[in-house]
Amino acid sequence: xxxxxAISGILLWCALDASARTRQHYGGTLRVEVQSDPWQGPDGxxxxxxxxxxxxxxxxxxxxxxxxxxxxSQNEDHRWQFWIRGNVQFHDGTPLxxxxxxxxLTQSCKYGCPWTKVHAVxxxxxxxxDQAIPDLPAQLAxxxxxxxxxxxxxxxxxxxxxRAAGFPNGVMVFTANDDHWSGRPFIDTVEVRPRRTIRDxxxxxxxxxxxxxxxxxxxxxQASQQHLAVLSSGPENLLLLQLGSTGPLSNPQLxxxxxxxxxxxxxxxxxxxxxxEIAASLLPSVLSGYTFLxxxxxxxxxxxxxxxxxxxxxxxxTVEDGNPxxxxxxxxxxxxxxxxxxxxxxxxxxxxxQPDIVLKQIHLETNDPWAALDEIVQSSGQRxxxxxxxxxxxxxxxxxxxxxxxVVPLLWLPRAYAISERVRDLHLSVDGSPIIADATIxxxx
Amino acid sequence: xPCSRYNPQKPxxxxxxxxxxALAVAWMGGVLARADGAxxxxxxxxxxxxxxxxxxxxxxxxLTLRNLSSLSPEELPGIRKMLERDLxxxxxxxxxxxxxxxxxxxxxxxxxxxxxxxxxxxxxxxxVVMISVSLRRxxxxxxxxxxxxxxxxxxxxxxxxxxxxxxxxxxxRRMLVLEPRxxxxxxxxxxxxxxxxxxxxxxxxxxxxDMRGRLLEGxxxxxxxxxxxxxxxxxxxxxxxxxxxxxxxxxxxLSETSGAQNTVPQKAFYNATRNxxxxxxxxxxxxxxxxxxxxTIFPRSNGMAMLFNGIDGxxxxxxNNMMKSVTGTRDWGSDLVSIRSGCGSGIQVLVSxxxxxxxxxVRAYEIPGREAVPVSPPLALEGPVMALRxxxxxxxxTLVVRTGTRGQTQRYEVYRVSALCN
Numbered sequence: 001x002x003x004x005x006a007i008s009g010i011l012l013w014c015a016l017d018a019s020a021r022t023r024q025h026y027g028g029t030l031r032v033e034v035q036s037d038p039w040q041g042p043d044g045x046x047x048x049x050x051x052x053x054x055x056x057x058x059x060x061x062x063x064x065x066x067x068x069x070x071x072x073s074q075n076e077d078h079r080w081q082f083w084i085r086g087n088v089q090f091h092d093g094t095p096l097x098x099x100x101x102x103x104x105l106t107q108s109c110k111y112g113c114p115w116t117k118v119h120a121v122x123x124x125x126x127x128x129x130d131q132a133i134p135d136l137p138a139q140l141a142x143x144x145x146x147x148x149x150x151x152x153x154x155x156x157x158x159x160x161x162x163r164a165a166g167f168p169n170g171v172m173v174f175t176a177n178d179d180h181w182s183g184r185p186f187i188d189t190v191e192v193r194p195r196r197t198i199r200d201x202x203x204x205x206x207x208x209x210x211x212x213x214x215x216x217x218x219x220x221x222q223a224s225q226q227h228l229a230v231l232s233s234g235p236e237n238l239l240l241l242q243l244g245s246t247g248p249l250s251n252p253q254l255x256x257x258x259x260x261x262x263x264x265x266x267x268x269x270x271x272x273x274x275x276x277e278i279a280a281s282l283l284p285s286v287l288s289g290y291t292f293l294x295x296x297x298x299x300x301x302x303x304x305x306x307x308x309x310x311x312x313x314x315x316x317x318t319v320e321d322g323n324p325x326x327x328x329x330x331x332x333x334x335x336x337x338x339x340x341x342x343x344x345x346x347x348x349x350x351x352x353x354q355p356d357i358v359l360k361q362i363h364l365e366t367n368d369p370w371a372a373l374d375e376i377v378q379s380s381g382q383r384x385x386x387x388x389x390x391x392x393x394x395x396x397x398x399x400x401x402x403x404x405x406x407v408v409p410l411l412w413l414p415r416a417y418a419i420s421e422r423v424r425d426l427h428l429s430v431d432g433s434p435i436i437a438d439a440t441i442x443x444x445x
Numbered sequence: 446x447p448c449s450r451y452n453p454q455k456p457x458x459x460x461x462x463x464x465x466x467a468l469a470v471a472w473m474g475g476v477l478a479r480a481d482g483a484x485x486x487x488x489x490x491x492x493x494x495x496x497x498x499x500x501x502x503x504x505x506x507x508l509t510l511r512n513l514s515s516l517s518p519e520e521l522p523g524i525r526k527m528l529e530r531d532l533x534x535x536x537x538x539x540x541x542x543x544x545x546x547x548x549x550x551x552x553x554x555x556x557x558x559x560x561x562x563x564x565x566x567x568x569x570x571x572x573v574v575m576i577s578v579s580l581r582r583x584x585x586x587x588x589x590x591x592x593x594x595x596x597x598x599x600x601x602x603x604x605x606x607x608x609x610x611x612x613x614x615x616x617x618r619r620m621l622v623l624e625p626r627x628x629x630x631x632x633x634x635x636x637x638x639x640x641x642x643x644x645x646x647x648x649x650x651x652x653x654x655d656m657r658g659r660l661l662e663g664x665x666x667x668x669x670x671x672x673x674x675x676x677x678x679x680x681x682x683x684x685x686x687x688x689x690x691x692x693x694x695x696x697x698x699l700s701e702t703s704g705a706q707n708t709v710p711q712k713a714f715y716n717a718t719r720n721x722x723x724x725x726x727x728x729x730x731x732x733x734x735x736x737x738x739x740x741t742i743f744p745r746s747n748g749m750a751m752l753f754n755g756i757d758g759x760x761x762x763x764x765n766n767m768m769k770s771v772t773g774t775r776d777w778g779s780d781l782v783s784i785r786s787g788c789g790s791g792i793q794v795l796v797s798x799x800x801x802x803x804x805x806x807v808r809a810y811e812i813p814g815r816e817a818v819p820v821s822p823p824l825a826l827e828g829p830v831m832a833l834r835x836x837x838x839x840x841x842x843t844l845v846v847r848t849g850t851r852g853q854t855q856r857y858e859v860y861r862v863s864a865l866c867n
Contacts, residue, residue, distance in 0.1 A: 009841075018596070022758075022778045022800035023655055023720050023721070023738050023756070023778075023779035023780075024654075024655050024720060024798050025756060026719055028542065058852055059582055059855075060849065060855055061556060062854070153653055178718070179650075179651065180651060181651050181720075182651065182654060183651050183653040183654035183655075183656075183720075184651075184653065184654070185654070186654065186655075221555055243772050285553075285555075286555060286556060287555055287556055288560075289553040289554050289555030289560035289562075290553060290555075290560060290562055290573075290575065292513065292551060292553070292562075293562065293564070293573060367556060369555070369556075391555070391557075391560055391575055391577055392573075392574070392575050392576075395573065395575065424800060425800075438654060
């Protein structure tokens with residue numbers, strides 16, 4: 001199954017990466033359509049285009065310098081110092097300073113930050129923490145830590161490869177930043193058309209009105225049937241159940257029963273059309289190499305045993321992202337749980353009521369296994385203690401966390417895009433987002 | 446006074462002797478490679494056996510082995526045999542028969558390399574031990590028919606390589622590796638290149654994304670490093686290199702091969718914010734050239750000609766102060782170089798493949814008229830060509846290839862590409 005995923009999901013990526021290379025042409029306009037608001041969410045495309053982080057991941061997942069040109073850890077990873085790259089300016093001309101970076105990080109991370117304190121020392125930034133954070137450079141590459149500041153009009157300005165140039169006729173326009181510290185992007189302009197349904201995006205692609213559109217994982221098969229040129233990532237989004245440790249599921253045995261009752265095969269085969277990878281562990285196989293140690297099989301008899309005839313009060317399930325595939329998945333899981341003897345109902349997300357079970361997707365932004373584990377656990381509102389740096393320690397940490405049954409991994413899903421024939425050199429970063437600054441347009445000579 | 450002499454060597458004996466030596470070297474290489482491969486596995490297997498034995502203790506055990514990694518199936522029996530031997534030394538007697546102790550060994554891998562996992566089950570209790578191992582990639586060679594291009598690996602590293610150059614000064618020989626951010630010098634110590642010095646390249650304005658650079662031996666200095674908007678010079682002082690870099694718009698010397706001595710050396714202005722030459726040459730040809738990504742000089746029946754690979758995909762040739770279009774270049778990529786091979790017409794132009802090709806390659810062409818004619822099969826490469834430069838003696842090319850895909854660490858491999866006459 002993993003092999004099939006690897007083949008279907010990464011083949012195009014590999015092919016593109018290994019293909020011949022004519023040097024990139026400069027110029028042209030790339031047209032992108034997205035379902036969401038490009039400024040919303042840490043990985044919104046507008047933020048990715050206009051902002052940089054202190055560090056960044058290259059296409060193979062190695063941490064590379066970005067706005068920080070170098071860094072070092074002190075006091076056994078309890079203190080980190082990052083030096084700011086010189087001669088960098090925000091798009092409004094304000095110089096990038098250590099104070100501006102600290103202000104941005106403080107604004108973007110108000111709680112649950114990896115660090116305890118961050119402050120500027122000259123042209124460097126110092127992070128201190130109670131717990132050792134060996135993977136801080138990898139964590140700082142996450143989109144939520146992109147650096148920005150507010151200009152005089154109150155708009156957010158970044159230092160990124162593109163600068164926001166306007167919003168005419170419902171299209172967000174971004175132009176190349178000639179002075180970008182990493183070199184000017186090859187494309188002159190990026191036009192982002194927001195809030196387009198998948199159906200509209202695909203329609204526009206078919207009539208040559210756009211160059212990059214989104215493909216939900218469950219529609220990857222359909223995209224290949226329609227002969228769309230697909231750019232697909234590896235496992236990027238983890239579909240999981242987050243179980244409350246208070247209320248009806250306060251008993252760990254009941255939480256384990258829930259975990260054993262879920263039929264991952266049905267989700268994988270039916271709803272997600274055999275795209276992705278069935279997961280019973282938090283890290284995907286490509287990062288850990290030991291996923292086979294976590295059996296994903298459903299065990300209804302054991303679930304009944306663990307429930308022990310107890311009839312807990314009615315459980316509530318909610319879906320964090322209400323797209324159709326997620327909604328269908330929730331309905332399927334509710335059926336699974338009823339088969340195990342639970343009384344379950346789906347409730348809408350939000351409001352005052354605290355649901356017992358939340359179905360959600362977590363987007364993985366890093367290729368570093370420790371940072372990835374941190375990221376996933378943190379997104380469920382918890383923390384893990386790191387002991388050791390080898391794979392065996394990683395396994396023990398993950399196993400101990402999963403043994404609490406507060407998080408039940410279900411599937412790893414890819415991120416995918418269809419691209420038009422005129423787009424070249426467009427690759428996906430380790431978090432599955434397109435690296436537009438390196439892309440070129442074929443018909444520009 | 447007469448001196449004693451041996452009979453002259455007979456050619457066939459010499460050939461046979463060399464053939465035998467070559468075969469022996471090849472056989473030794475194969476043996477050493479296999480031994481090396483086995484050595485790679487010996488220690489991890491021993492470590493894992495020790496961990497397993499500490500859990501299972503002496504006595505009988507059932508061992509199963511499965512491979513989820515990219516290791517070839519042929520390696521499994523050897524690994525199993527080593528593991529059984531090492532376990533035996535701790536008193537663990539392995540068999541295929543059912544036993545109270547079961548050892549399930551899985552050969553897996555992740556982004557950092559191989560991961561070997563053993564699950565030791567005693568009753569319902571399962572203990573897991575694991576170790577990380579390196580996965581070695583076999584070397585591959587590519588041969589063809591007609592004029593055959595051959596590549597031999599001269600250097601590899603993880604950091605991007607723009608160019609390499611070997612310089613000889615006084616009593617020392619050095620290899621220089623130009624990277625986007627630094628220049629590194631290596632000295633030959635006990636038969637291998639050992640890092641000596643590194644110099645950070647300072648620059649006033651940002652470098653372009655598709656970074657290029659050239660190392661050249663020169664007059665006045667030991668070497669020059671040309672980068673977009675930056676010129677570095679290097680000299681030797683008391684056995685150490687001294688490198689000085691400054692912002693510069695000086696034109697870059699264009700590729701030249703031996704045999705071009707009678708021509709005026711041309712230099713070209715490089716667009717410091719892009720990845721191509723502007724088309725302005727010094728001293729130039731009294732004509733407007735289009736912006737181009739690469740150029741080379743090669744002899745023709747009526748003198749020397751220069752080829753320019755335009756960024757618009759068109760290739761032009763300047764010959765006798767006339768600019769002519771070259772046809773047959775549809776499959777050409779951006780990088781080209783001419784080499785004095787001695788095969789065919791004596792000189793071929795080596796060209797990278799166009800971006801439309803599924804895999805990158807380098808192919809030899811000759812241009813008898815205005816049409817480029819391929820004279821070799823493509824030399825397949827494991828990744829895209831990042832730079833193609835003439836070797837210092839002009840008989841071969843220096844090729845930089847980026848290998849590795851997502852999930853792997855990318856490497857920059859430097860090859861010497863030469864032509865074999867058939």
